[in-house]
Amino acid sequence: MINKQSLSQYKVYWKAKSIIKYFIFNIKLFKYSVANYLRSKLELFNSLSRLFQSVLSYFLPPMLVAFTLQYFQPAAQELHSKIGGHLLNVSEYGTFLATITSICGIFIGLYYAAITSISGAIYARVPQNIRNLLLREKMGNAYMRFLAMFTFLGIILLALYIMGGKPNPFTPSIIAIFSGLAVYSFIYIGMKAFTLFDPTSLATDVVLQLKKSLINAVAGATYWDSPEFQNHERIKAENYIDTLEVLADIAEKERHLSGQVLVEFCEKLIWFLQWNELEKSKIPSDSHWFESKLKHPNWYQTSDSETSMMNLAGASLSAKVIKDHDWIENRLLDIILNSLKLNLKENRFVLVQKLYDLLNKYVATCAYNGRISYALELINKTSAISEEQVIGTLAHTKNKQSLELIAVCDAVAMLPITALLSFSRSIETKNSDSNHFELFNKFNWKLSKDIYHLGFSPKTVENLEWLQKRIKFEIEVEKKLITPDWYINNIVFKSEAESFCRCVTVLFEDITKLYAGWSAKLSSTDRYWLAASCVTREKEFIFKLNKHLSIFETYWNSIIKYKKHDEYWPEFKLDTLILSQEKRIEKIDIMSGDIASSLISEEKPDDYPDFAGQFLHSLSEAVFKASLDNNNEKLLTLFHLCFTTTFAQAQKLMPLDVKEEWVRENLTKVAFTPIIDLIDLSGYCILMSEYYGNTEIRRIVDVYWNGYFGKVGSLKSAQVEIIFATIATFDQAYEIPHRNQYRSRWERIINNKLNQNVECKSVIGNHRFNEDIIRLHDSPLVRIFSEDKIALRHNGIDVFYTYILKPMLSEAQCNLINRRRNLADELQREIEFYAKYNEGKE
Numbered sequence: 001m002i003n004k005q006s007l008s009q010y011k012v013y014w015k016a017k018s019i020i021k022y023f024i025f026n027i028k029l030f031k032y033s034v035a036n037y038l039r040s041k042l043e044l045f046n047s048l049s050r051l052f053q054s055v056l057s058y059f060l061p062p063m064l065v066a067f068t069l070q071y072f073q074p075a076a077q078e079l080h081s082k083i084g085g086h087l088l089n090v091s092e093y094g095t096f097l098a099t100i101t102s103i104c105g106i107f108i109g110l111y112y113a114a115i116t117s118i119s120g121a122i123y124a125r126v127p128q129n130i131r132n133l134l135l136r137e138k139m140g141n142a143y144m145r146f147l148a149m150f151t152f153l154g155i156i157l158l159a160l161y162i163m164g165g166k167p168n169p170f171t172p173s174i175i176a177i178f179s180g181l182a183v184y185s186f187i188y189i190g191m192k193a194f195t196l197f198d199p200t201s202l203a204t205d206v207v208l209q210l211k212k213s214l215i216n217a218v219a220g221a222t223y224w225d226s227p228e229f230q231n232h233e234r235i236k237a238e239n240y241i242d243t244l245e246v247l248a249d250i251a252e253k254e255r256h257l258s259g260q261v262l263v264e265f266c267e268k269l270i271w272f273l274q275w276n277e278l279e280k281s282k283i284p285s286d287s288h289w290f291e292s293k294l295k296h297p298n299w300y301q302t303s304d305s306e307t308s309m310m311n312l313a314g315a316s317l318s319a320k321v322i323k324d325h326d327w328i329e330n331r332l333l334d335i336i337l338n339s340l341k342l343n344l345k346e347n348r349f350v351l352v353q354k355l356y357d358l359l360n361k362y363v364a365t366c367a368y369n370g371r372i373s374y375a376l377e378l379i380n381k382t383s384a385i386s387e388e389q390v391i392g393t394l395a396h397t398k399n400k401q402s403l404e405l406i407a408v409c410d411a412v413a414m415l416p417i418t419a420l421l422s423f424s425r426s427i428e429t430k431n432s433d434s435n436h437f438e439l440f441n442k443f444n445w446k447l448s449k450d451i452y453h454l455g456f457s458p459k460t461v462e463n464l465e466w467l468q469k470r471i472k473f474e475i476e477v478e479k480k481l482i483t484p485d486w487y488i489n490n491i492v493f494k495s496e497a498e499s500f501c502r503c504v505t506v507l508f509e510d511i512t513k514l515y516a517g518w519s520a521k522l523s524s525t526d527r528y529w530l531a532a533s534c535v536t537r538e539k540e541f542i543f544k545l546n547k548h549l550s551i552f553e554t555y556w557n558s559i560i561k562y563k564k565h566d567e568y569w570p571e572f573k574l575d576t577l578i579l580s581q582e583k584r585i586e587k588i589d590i591m592s593g594d595i596a597s598s599l600i601s602e603e604k605p606d607d608y609p610d611f612a613g614q615f616l617h618s619l620s621e622a623v624f625k626a627s628l629d630n631n632n633e634k635l636l637t638l639f640h641l642c643f644t645t646t647f648a649q650a651q652k653l654m655p656l657d658v659k660e661e662w663v664r665e666n667l668t669k670v671a672f673t674p675i676i677d678l679i680d681l682s683g684y685c686i687l688m689s690e691y692y693g694n695t696e697i698r699r700i701v702d703v704y705w706n707g708y709f710g711k712v713g714s715l716k717s718a719q720v721e722i723i724f725a726t727i728a729t730f731d732q733a734y735e736i737p738h739r740n741q742y743r744s745r746w747e748r749i750i751n752n753k754l755n756q757n758v759e760c761k762s763v764i765g766n767h768r769f770n771e772d773i774i775r776l777h778d779s780p781l782v783r784i785f786s787e788d789k790i791a792l793r794h795n796g797i798d799v800f801y802t803y804i805l806k807p808m809l810s811e812a813q814c815n816l817i818n819r820r821r822n823l824a825d826e827l828q829r830e831i832e833f834y835a836k837y838n839e840g841k842e
Contacts, residue, residue, distance in 0.1 A: 058145055062153035069168040070160055070448045072217065080169035088809045093167045094158060100179055101154035104147050107186050111144060114190070138205060143189050150178050156441055171317060203247055203265055208241040217289040218282045220451035230288035237289075241331050244269070248335040252342055259343070263351050263358075266336045270358040273332055274365045280325070282452040285462045291327040294319035325458065326374065333342025333362075333378065339387055344389035349404040356382075356411035360418050363504055367422035372503040375419045376510055377411075383518070386412050394527070401529040403607055409530045413518065413537035416511045417544060423503060424548040427555045439494075445471045445481065456492070457499040463491055486564045493562040494569055500559070501570040504552060508577045512584055515541065519591060528598045532611035535592055539618070542581055542588070549574065586634055589622040593641030600648040616645050617742075624746060627688040628753065632696045635685070642705045644679040672726045676797070679727065684750055686803055690779035691754070705804055706750050720808050726802060728816050747795050754786035774837050780830040784823065798823055 038188060052620040069076075108458060154175070161167055178519040206401040213233045223229040251262045285290055296319045299307060310317055324330075340355045359382055366375040388404055430436050436455070451464040467488065475481055507647060522531035556572045563569050597616035604610065619642045626635040653671035655664050664837075682701050691698035709723075759776040785794060802823040814822070 005619065016195065018673075033468070039426040048352060050292050053266075055462075058149055059152070061157055062149045064136065065153055066156040066160065069157070069171055069174070070165055073166050073168045076168045076170050093172070094161055097154050097158040097161070097175070100175055101158065103179075104154065104182060107182065108144065108147050108151070111140065111147075111186075111189065140189060143185055146185075146318070147182060150182060153178075189265050203244060203268050206240050206243050210237055210244075211272060211275065213237045213240070214276060214279060214283075217287060218279060219284065220282075221451040225284070225448065227288050227731075234289050234291070237328070241328065245330070252338065259346075259351055262339050263343070263354050265360055266339050266355060269332050269336060270362050273329060273362055276328060277362070277365045277369055277371070280328075281461060282647070284452070284467060285325070285458070286323060291322035292321050293324050295322045296320075328375075335380075337381055340382070341385045341389060343537065344386065344408070345392070346692050347393065347404075349407065353407065355409060356408075356414075357456060360411075360415060363415050364418050364422040368420040368426045370423070370426065370499055370503060372419060372423055373505045376416075376506055376514070379415045379419070379514070382415065383412050383514070390530070399527070401527055403605075404837055406529055406533050406608070409518075409522075409533040411538065413515070413534045415543050416514065417537060419505055419511075420544055420548070423507070424551055428502075428551050431551065431554050431558065448784065457496060459499055460492055460495040463495045465834050467491060486562070489562040490564045493559045497556075497559050497572075498553075498570050500555065501572055504572070504577070508580060510537075511541070512580075514586075516587075516794075519588075523591065523595060526598070528595050528602075529608070529611070531591075532595050532599065532609075535588060535595060536609075536611065539585075539588055539592075542585060546578070546581065549578070586622075586637075589619060589634075589638055590641065591646060593619050596645045597641065597648065600645065600652055600698060612645075612649060616642070616649055616674060619645065620681055623681055624684065627685045627697060629750070630688065630692045630694055631696070632694065632700075635697060636700055639685075639700050639704060642681070643708075646674045647708075649674045669729065672729060675723070675726050676730055679723070679745065679800045680746065680796035682804070683799030683801075684746060686799050687750065687781060687785060687796065690781045691777070693778070702804075709808060717807055720805075723805060724809060724813055724817075727797065727805070727821070730797075731763075743795065743814055750785065750796075754782065758782060758786040760786075774834070780827050780834065781823070783834065784826060784830055794820075794823065797821065802827070 031304055070467055072590045116662045136723065155169060157167075157175075176452075178473070207402070213236050216233050217224060217230055219225075246577050248262070248265065251265060279353065297317050298315065302317055306317065336355065336358065340352065340359075343351045343355065359378065363378060364379070367371075390408060393405060394400070445468055448468065451468055452461060454461075454464075456464065471481065471483060474483060515534065518534045519531050522528075522534060552572075553574060556574075560572075592615040596612045596619065599612040600617075604612070619638060623635060623638045626638060650671050650673075653667070653674070655667035655671065682705065685697055685701045689695065707718055708716070761774045773787070775786045777783050777786070781799065798821045804825070808824065809817075
């Protein structure tokens with residue numbers, strides 16, 4: 001019996017078996033090749049099918065236009081004849097269509113050649129999402145589709161003509177119009193193609209797509225309350241922001257893009273952030289549009305049941321998932337702050353100022369929306385970046401405080417003022433809107449989206465979400481609303497009160513600390529020009545804050561009336577806040593004096609602000625107010641600064657090497673102006689000392705002037721001559737108008753104070769029909785000034801001359817001073833007259 005084992009002993013068997021296997025392998029190979037070939041052709045067919053399906057929408061319109069023109073050819077021919085149109089040259093019709101079609105094809109080729117060139121030069125090394133932006137460039141894509149359809153239209157018309165169709169007499173006109181649009185559009189698209197060398201030019205489309213995603217998440221949009229849809233839109237938004245970050249990174253690395261181009265890119269981001277700030281409050285607080293992050297609870301602030309269970313299990317407390325409502329802002333603002341840092345480092349101060357203006361706009365939007373705390377965070381970040389770069393610039397320029405650096409400090413210090421004004425404007429808008437406080441009288445609680453469009457703060461919206469769920473359940477069970485309006489209003493406006501008080505606290509405390517830190521840090525490092533800029537803005541901030549307190553008080557009074565049976569409302573302590581500002585103003589005045597003393601010793605370029613003169617002016621005002629308020633401590637601190645700074649400023653202003661006599665005379669008067677201000681101020685301090693019976697005020701004035709003049713018997717004649725010459729010069733010449741008005745205001749204030757507060761009494765005069773007015777005050781000086789109802793007789797210079805200067809002058813010098821300045825005789829007469837009155841009264 002022949003079997004496999006016996007055959008295996010023969011060589012022929014193995015050779016035959018090898019041949020059979022070879023044939024079987026080739027049959028299978030052929031079968032596989034045919035199947036693979038058919039499969040590849042099928043895939044190609046499917047690809048073509050999908051391609052044809054995608055272009056089907058562009059394939060049909062040209063065919064529709066062509067067949068419509070052909071269908072109405074007889075009617076069009078008849079109309080064309082009636083209006084006197086010439087017969088169509090049929091022989092040239094085909095050439096015309098072929099030419100137009102060829103030109104359109106050339107345009108398509110040229111455009112894609114340009115795009116390919118740009119892609120190879122700029123976009124070859126960028127991520128795929130940036131290249132996709134180029135492919136999705138809207139205007140170019142729209143133009144290419146128009147050209148493709150127009151070209152296909154020409155081909156169809158040409159085919160119909162070849163097949164014997166009669167041409168429509170209006171076809172050339174239509175083709176000519178479309179051709180004109182194609183040609184001029186190609187010029188515009190060609191010019192726009194050059195902007196594609198800047199990748200940030202594509203940012204506009206990305207920002208608009210990001211805006212669309214946010215709109216889809218706003219309450220009231222389609223599927224706005226679907227978690228899956230919210231999450232989908234957030235993922236899309238994350239991709240858009242990733243793209244913007246890549247664009248910014250490209251621009252920062254390319255020197256030709258990191259300047260004006262990057263600033264324009266940041267301008268687009270700020271536009272979106274402003275819009276986002278106003279719209280995102282309309283998104284539910286627990287929406288999946290907001291990114292989630294983990295927050296680990298504090299052990300001692302967690303309930304005992306949870307901590308005990310975790311302790312027994314040897315585990316830690318589970319982190320809680322919270323929503324980051326500022327995830328978009330934080331990522332986009334990083335781009336803008338990096339741009340600010342880059343331009344500061346490169347000393348592009350014009351562009352830096354534009355970036356500060358953009359940040360200023362966004363801070364205003366945040367503050368208007370009631371988010372003062374977030375605005376403060378942004379200000380702190382901006383300040384940190386600016387400080388770092390300013391210090392670096394100063395290190396390279398040997399601590400030279402240039403005008404550009406002063407402008408940087410001024411721009412940063414302006415941000416809190418913008419926040420204040422914008423927040424105050426929003427509060428004023430609410431005050432003028434009576435409906436704002438009556439929103440829940442006829443509110444439809446069944447519509448979930450309505451609570452997001454009421455314009456309340458984010459915290460209030462969260463409380464409304466909590467409240468709405470319970471009210472909807474109540475309505476479903478009870479078939480009507482039972483919860484009283486006062487309870488709803490109490491919850492809502494309590495939350496508004498908390499937000500309002502939190503914002504006001506930031507304005508009064510946190511921003512004040514911020515300003516104080518800036519000024520102290522700059523002053524301690526002898527950067528007085530920069531410190532002066534910050535101090536000036538802080539004074540402006542405090543002034544504006546005090547001016548807007550009435551708006552805040554009106555708003556508080558409007559919401560506090562909704563407080564019902566609830567002792568947990570916040571307190572709005574306006575008096576405490578005002579007192580804290582007054583204390584801060586005193587510190588600012590002291591700091592201003594120190595800065596002015598330091599700046600006077602430095603040479604001021606003509607293009608620098610005159611901070612020294614400004615601070616000396618405000619210091620004089622502070623001394624005057626301290627004397628009016630009978631504030632010994634403040635006067636003791638400020639009068640010294642005012643005294644020393646005045647003479648330093650006068651010495652600095654004194655003209656040198658001026659040949660023209662009239663010019664030298666005018667400049668000398670200007671130099672004497674600070675001294676005459678101090679003399680006038682000293683006289684009023686003496687007057688207020690007499691008015692209050694406070695000898696400490698007089699002692700302060702005497703100490704500094706005696707130190708200047710010297711003691712009796714050892715007078716410093718040069719100093720006496722200077723003050724004598726100052727008063728004599730102003731008596732014998734015209735006053736500088738604006739400074740005269742400045743001191744005249746002091747006169748009016750003193751006059752009004754004394755007229756209103758010094759008691760007066762009518763008595764019979766020398767004649768029985770004549771009445772005299774007696775001012776009831778122990779000081780004859782006070783009585784003399786209080787009798788002057790229109791403040792024209794005497795001023796502080798007269799008091800200074802009579803009480804301090806006159807005893808140090810010779811008789812000849814006294815004769816050179818205007819006689820009206822000597823109050824000695826008038827004081828003696830007033831003493832005698834008052835003594836007679838007292839005798840008659842007895």
